[in-house]
Amino acid sequence: MPERLTEMLMDTWTPLIILWITVLPSIYMAPMNQSQVLPSGSSTGLKRLTEEQRVLNRSKRGWVWNQMFVLEEFSGPEPILVGRLHTDLDPGSSKIKYILSGDGAGTIFVINDKTGDIHAMKRLDREEKAEYTLTAQAVDRDTNQPLEPPSEFIIKVQDINDNAPEFVDGPYHATVPEMSVVGTFVTKVTATDADDPVYGNSAKLVYSILEGQPYFSIEPHTAIIKTALPNMDREAKEEYFVVIQAKDMGGHMGGLSGTTTVTITLTDVNDNPPKFAQSLYHFSVMEDVALGEPIGRVKANDLDIGENAKSSYDIIEGDGMDIFEITTDAQTQDGIIRVRKPLDFETKKSYTLKVEAANIHIDPRFISGGPFKDTATVKIVVEDADEPPVFSSPTYLLEVHENAAINSVIGQVTAHDPDVSSSPIRFSIDRHTDLERQFNINAEDGKITLATPLDRETNMWHNITIVATETRNYSQVSRVPVAIKVLDVNDNAPEFASEHEAFLCENGKPGQVIQIVSAVDKDDPKNGHYFLYSLLPEMVNNPNFTIKKNEDNTLSILAKHSGFSRQKQEVYLLPIIISDSGNPPMSSTSTLTIRVCGCSSDGIVQSCNVEAYVLPIGLSMGALIAILACIILLLVIVVLFVTLRRHKNEPLIIKDDEDVRENIIRYDDEGGGEEDTEAFDIATLQNPDGINGFLPRKDIKPDLQFMPRQGLAPVPNGVDVDEFINVRLHEADNDPTAPPYDSIQIYGYEGRGSAAGSLSSLESSTSDSDQNFDYLSEWGPRFKRLGELYSVGESDKET
Numbered sequence: 001m002p003e004r005l006t007e008m009l010m011d012t013w014t015p016l017i018i019l020w021i022t023v024l025p026s027i028y029m030a031p032m033n034q035s036q037v038l039p040s041g042s043s044t045g046l047k048r049l050t051e052e053q054r055v056l057n058r059s060k061r062g063w064v065w066n067q068m069f070v071l072e073e074f075s076g077p078e079p080i081l082v083g084r085l086h087t088d089l090d091p092g093s094s095k096i097k098y099i100l101s102g103d104g105a106g107t108i109f110v111i112n113d114k115t116g117d118i119h120a121m122k123r124l125d126r127e128e129k130a131e132y133t134l135t136a137q138a139v140d141r142d143t144n145q146p147l148e149p150p151s152e153f154i155i156k157v158q159d160i161n162d163n164a165p166e167f168v169d170g171p172y173h174a175t176v177p178e179m180s181v182v183g184t185f186v187t188k189v190t191a192t193d194a195d196d197p198v199y200g201n202s203a204k205l206v207y208s209i210l211e212g213q214p215y216f217s218i219e220p221h222t223a224i225i226k227t228a229l230p231n232m233d234r235e236a237k238e239e240y241f242v243v244i245q246a247k248d249m250g251g252h253m254g255g256l257s258g259t260t261t262v263t264i265t266l267t268d269v270n271d272n273p274p275k276f277a278q279s280l281y282h283f284s285v286m287e288d289v290a291l292g293e294p295i296g297r298v299k300a301n302d303l304d305i306g307e308n309a310k311s312s313y314d315i316i317e318g319d320g321m322d323i324f325e326i327t328t329d330a331q332t333q334d335g336i337i338r339v340r341k342p343l344d345f346e347t348k349k350s351y352t353l354k355v356e357a358a359n360i361h362i363d364p365r366f367i368s369g370g371p372f373k374d375t376a377t378v379k380i381v382v383e384d385a386d387e388p389p390v391f392s393s394p395t396y397l398l399e400v401h402e403n404a405a406i407n408s409v410i411g412q413v414t415a416h417d418p419d420v421s422s423s424p425i426r427f428s429i430d431r432h433t434d435l436e437r438q439f440n441i442n443a444e445d446g447k448i449t450l451a452t453p454l455d456r457e458t459n460m461w462h463n464i465t466i467v468a469t470e471t472r473n474y475s476q477v478s479r480v481p482v483a484i485k486v487l488d489v490n491d492n493a494p495e496f497a498s499e500h501e502a503f504l505c506e507n508g509k510p511g512q513v514i515q516i517v518s519a520v521d522k523d524d525p526k527n528g529h530y531f532l533y534s535l536l537p538e539m540v541n542n543p544n545f546t547i548k549k550n551e552d553n554t555l556s557i558l559a560k561h562s563g564f565s566r567q568k569q570e571v572y573l574l575p576i577i578i579s580d581s582g583n584p585p586m587s588s589t590s591t592l593t594i595r596v597c598g599c600s601s602d603g604i605v606q607s608c609n610v611e612a613y614v615l616p617i618g619l620s621m622g623a624l625i626a627i628l629a630c631i632i633l634l635l636v637i638v639v640l641f642v643t644l645r646r647h648k649n650e651p652l653i654i655k656d657d658e659d660v661r662e663n664i665i666r667y668d669d670e671g672g673g674e675e676d677t678e679a680f681d682i683a684t685l686q687n688p689d690g691i692n693g694f695l696p697r698k699d700i701k702p703d704l705q706f707m708p709r710q711g712l713a714p715v716p717n718g719v720d721v722d723e724f725i726n727v728r729l730h731e732a733d734n735d736p737t738a739p740p741y742d743s744i745q746i747y748g749y750e751g752r753g754s755a756a757g758s759l760s761s762l763e764s765s766t767s768d769s770d771q772n773f774d775y776l777s778e779w780g781p782r783f784k785r786l787g788e789l790y791s792v793g794e795s796d797k798e799t
């Protein structure tokens with residue numbers, strides 16, 4: 001209340017004070033200061049005071065005025081009087097002239113040079129310029145000599161309330177969480193007023209809400225917007241439109257105002273739990289559905305949005321917790337129920353689950369509002385499907401001895417139809433896994449039998465696939481792998497591990513080990529191999545060698561005496577019998593070759609059979625190799641000489657292209673001419689489709705009677721040889737009885753599908769004489785010579 005009273009008093013007295021300040025200078029401009037008036041004849045209008053004068057006297061200046069003021073936006077029929085200048089040197093004789101200079105002098109402000117009255121000629125706007133600095137001076141009107149120094153003064157433009165408040169940053173947008181308490185800060189707005197904030201209340205703003213109550217409030221002086229109602233719910237209303245007013249003059253009557261809008265949006269908080277659309281869900285699924293396949297969706301709706309609406313789903317109860325699982329769809333926030341384990345209609349036909357949906361992000365402020373989760377019941381019915389047969393085991397392992405008889409039973413597989421109808425099952429072998437068809441299976445009972453003999457040493461394992469098919473629905477098929485292991489029997493005799501050749505030194509000692517041999521057996525007995533070694537019965541008392549079995553299942557060959565000689569006997573053959581410990585035991589005889597060699601004193605073999613023959617001559621091994629190398633070199637030289645000789649006698653290189661006589665190549669074998677019918681097999685040209693035999697060659701003799709040839713007249717000397725030959729050639733051509741006779745060779749078949757057509761020239765419409773060989777010159781340099789030869793031939797015929 002005191003503040004309100006103070007504002008009322010200020011509003012009453014402020015106009016009066018402004019009027020008094022404005023009018024008073026124009027009413028009385030007499031000296032009102034205590035300055036002493038200086039004599040008019042003084043050369044200086046104002047002197048500085050000394051320290052002595054400051055105590056006893058005070059200087060009086062000649063100018064007397066107060067600070068001048070003028071109201072802005074003032075307009076009238078005549079210019080407004082701002083103030084009056086006067087000096088005590090003015091006796092009223094009109095000899096003094098007042099001069100005004102500075103801001104706006106002569107344009108905005110004009111002075112009466114006689115009276116010193118200052119008038120404002122234009123309307124002034126304080127917002128454009130708040131004050132003007134001017135300089136006044138009194139001069140002698142006749143001489144224009146200054147009577148006193150110039151003096152500076154200020155004219156201030158007094159403010160009036162002519163500008164309304166403005167919200168520069170409007171319109172505004174703000175957010176505040178829903179369910180906020182009363183007084184929660186929302187935002188702050190700011191208005192500006194161009195009027196003078198110091199003088200009066202023109203720029204004193206007061207804020208208020210025109211629209212938006214009772215939801216929000218605003219601080220009148222700070223413009224802070226706050227919530228005015230508690231528990232505003234975004235789900236009920238999300239956006240509010242608030243109108244804010246700013247009024248100057250402290251909000252009193254007559255003040256100017258401006259408005260702006262503030263759009264306030266309530267942001268979401270997690271104040272709503274998820275809620276299932278229905279309490280019971282029903283789903284059905286085929287029993288042969290694939291694992292991980294979705295069978296249904298449930299949805300818990302949440303009125304919140306964004307992160308606050310996200311929920312997670314879980315199965316908390318039910319008889320199918322290990323059979324089914326539920327996951328959350330990140331896009332739709334649905335709960336997807338999937339199959340986790342195989343279903344079986346014959347075992348269990350329905351399941352009941354209890355599903356829970358709970359918020360992921362919970363606001364602690366609203367925990368007391370209740371649990372942020374919900375539950376629903378899901379019933380799942382399993383429907384019967386025609387399932388493929390089921391084997392009694394996922395894999396089978398069978399064993400069979402390699403000497404098992406053909407058609408003997410190796411093992412059996414079993415399968416059944418899990419459906420209620422229980423269709424009969426037929427068994428078969430996938431032949432892609434048994435390409436050699438070594439096994440068969442009984443289609444009715446699944447017994448696997450042997451079709452071909454087995455050999456463990458060739459293939460120890462056989463992997464086949466058995467197929468079970470329902471007889472009522474051939475599309476229902478199941479497969480199972482069957483591994484067949486071939487068991488070993490003692491059917492292979494032992495033998496030497498490698499072809500051994502022992503070397504015996506001539507200077508060896510009795511009992512010296514000549515060679516250690518080992519044996520191998522393709523069989524694989526359970527207790528390992530154990531071999532027995534012996535000599536042939538007729539070799540038991542061998543005078544030269546004996547054998548000794550070692551603990552590591554090997555055999556040592558020992559010499560019985562010394563003094564072996566290569567000249568006496570170079571090679572010894574020692575047959576050895578090797579037997580295994582199988583049942584029945586198997587044995588084989590292997591022969592060991594023992595070669596007598598010459599050795600050094602350390603027992604190192606130096607030479608065996610080759611040097612034994614050259615030692616009597618006194619040649620060493622190195623000398624023998626050198627002789628052989630020389631012989632080979634001589635043979636190579638002889639062969640090269642003969643080859644070069646032959647090439648020299650029969651040159652094929654044409655040195656001169658123009659010398660045709662050098663282009664003759666001679667052959668030892670000449671053809672038989674037209675009567676040679678044995679040079680090729682004519683049967684290849686016969687038609688295999690229509691000719692059973694072959695058509696022989698037919699030489700046709702003329703049917704004309706023999707006409708004796710007239711005797712040839714003797715050729716006179718000097719007759720042209722060319723003419724003589726032409727005469728004889730004409731007689732031979734016209735004599736039908738002269739051999740060779742015309743020969744007709746029938747070709748029954750020239751081939752089928754040939755793009756070249758017939759090779760016969762009988763139907764050809766052209767002859768050799770009609771052909772033009774000019775195109776040979778266009779075939780390039782390789783055919784240039786051939787083209788020249790044919791062109792020469794054509795020119796010769798023309799001549």
